[in-house]
Amino acid sequence: MSVHLQRELDQLKRSLLSLCGLVEEQVQRAIEALLNRDAQAAQQVEAQDAQIDQQEVELEEECLKILALYQPVASDLRFIISALKINSDLERIGDLAVNLAHKARTFAQFPEVENPFDLRRMWEQVQGMLRDSVHAMVRLDPKLAQDVCLRDNQINVQKHQIRQLTEQLIQQNPSQTKPLLALAAVARNLERIADHATNIAEDVIYLTEGRISRHQHL
Numbered sequence: 023m024s025v026h027l028q029r030e031l032d033q034l035k036r037s038l039l040s041l042c043g044l045v046e047e048q049v050q051r052a053i054e055a056l057l058n059r060d061a062q063a064a065q066q067v068e069a070q071d072a073q074i075d076q077q078e079v080e081l082e083e084e085c086l087k088i089l090a091l092y093q094p095v096a097s098d099l100r101f102i103i104s105a106l107k108i109n110s111d112l113e114r115i116g117d118l119a120v121n122l123a124h125k126a127r128t129f130a131q132f133p134e135v136e137n138p139f140d141l142r143r144m145w146e147q148v149q150g151m152l153r154d155s156v157h158a159m160v161r162l163d164p165k166l167a168q169d170v171c172l173r174d175n176q177i178n179v180q181k182h183q184i185r186q187l188t189e190q191l192i193q194q195n196p197s198q199t200k201p202l203l204a205l206a207a208v209a210r211n212l213e214r215i216a217d218h219a220t221n222i223a224e225d226v227i228y229l230t231e232g233r234i235s236r237h238q239h240l
Contacts, residue, residue, distance in 0.1 A: 024092070025182075025195075026092070027088070027092045027094065027098065030084075030087075030088050030091075031088070031098065031101060031102075033084070034081070034084055034085065034088070034102070034105055035099075035159075035160050036082045037077070037080070037084060038081065038105060038108060038109070038112075038156060038159065038160070039156060039160060040058060040077070040107070041074070041077045041078065041081060041112050042065075042112055042153070042156040043053040044073065044074055044077065044116075044153065045112050045113075045115045045116050045119065046152060046153065048067055048070060048071070048074065048116055048119035048120075048147060049115065049119045049122065049145070049215065050119070050145070050149070051063060051066070051067050051119075051123075052064065052067045052119045052120075052122035052123045052126055052141065052161040053122065053126075053141065053145045053208075055126040055127075055130075056068065056122065056125060056126035056129055056141070056208060057141070057142060058136070059129065059130040059131065059134065060126070061126070061127045061130040062130075063121070063126075063227065064123040064124070064126035064130070065127065066118050067120065067123035067126075068123050068124070069117070071117070071120050072125070074112075074116035075113065075116070076108055076114060077188040078110075078112065078116075081105070081109045082106060082109055082146070084103050085105055085106050085109070086091055086128070088102055089102060090158075090211045094227065097229075098166075098225055100228065100229050101222040101229055104112075104159065104225040104226070104228065105159075106227040107221070107222075107225050108156070108159060108222045108225055109219050111219075111222050112218075112222075114218055115152070115215050115218050115219075117160060117191040118214055118215050118218075119209050121207075121211050122169075122208060122211050125204050125205075125207050125208050125211070128204050129201055129204045129205065130202060132204075135198055135201050135202075136217075137205060138187060138191060138202075138205075139184050139187070139205055139206075139208075139209060140158065141205065141208055141209065141212070144177070144180055144209060144212050145172070145212055147176065147177060147180075147216075148177060148212050148213075148215050148216045148219065150173075150221075151173050151174070151177070151216055151219040151220070151223075152172050152215065152216075152218075154167075154170050154219075155167065155170045155219045155220070155222035155226065156222060158222075158223060158226045159225070159226045159229070162226070162229065162230050163226070163230075164226060164227050164231055166188075166192055166223075167223040167224070167226035167228075168223070168227065168229050169226065170219060170220060170222075170223035171220050171223050171227075174216055174217065174219075174220045177212070177213050177216040178213060178216075180209070181209050181210060183211070184205075184206055184209040185206060185209075187205065188202050188205070188206040212217040215223040
């Protein structure tokens with residue numbers, strides 16, 4: 023590998039970490055806006071989405087430039103392909119942060135109600151999955167990536183439990199239907215973020231082992 027190509031790949035890793043950090047911060051701020059009933063903070067999350075879109079475009083251009091200039095092969099080529107896919111997943115998580123901000127603004131409009139769901143704990147678990155998936159990519163660590171994939175089922179279970187509890191609470195108190203549905207939608211979005219983190223982890227497994235781990239039942 024040429025020194026110039028290695029330098030470009032190192033910069034690509036830094037760009038991915040930077041985008042991941044921004045996306046993670048966006049989701050964190052959206053969750054805090056929801057829990058604090060802070061509509062203004064939610065609007066700031068929505069406004070910040072343009073920066074994520076811009077970084078996503080710049081990172082994609084970075085990948086295409088490397089492909090054109092160096093024509094990498096083998097593991098270097100797999101790395102760039104994985105980076106392109108991870109870039110897309112991170113941008114989609116940014117979109118989900120905006121969805122969460124929308125729900126936060128909606129929730130803030132309702133009279134204050136008790137939040138029966140531990141959404142902060144759910145986000146902390148999802149946050150750990152997102153962070154570990156990108157770190158697994160930068161460190162080329164398939165074991166950490168596999169661990170992220172295994173954790174996805176826990177988030178699916180939590181989302182299912184929240185949906186069941188939502189239905190029960192609505193039956194008990196129909197007047198709280200709208201705020202409860204808004205909170206349940208937050209759990210749904212967190213579960214989708216976990217899915218994207220799992221996608222990133224699966225890309226790491228492909229990158230390091232050349233093995234496609236999606237659809238293992240096939």
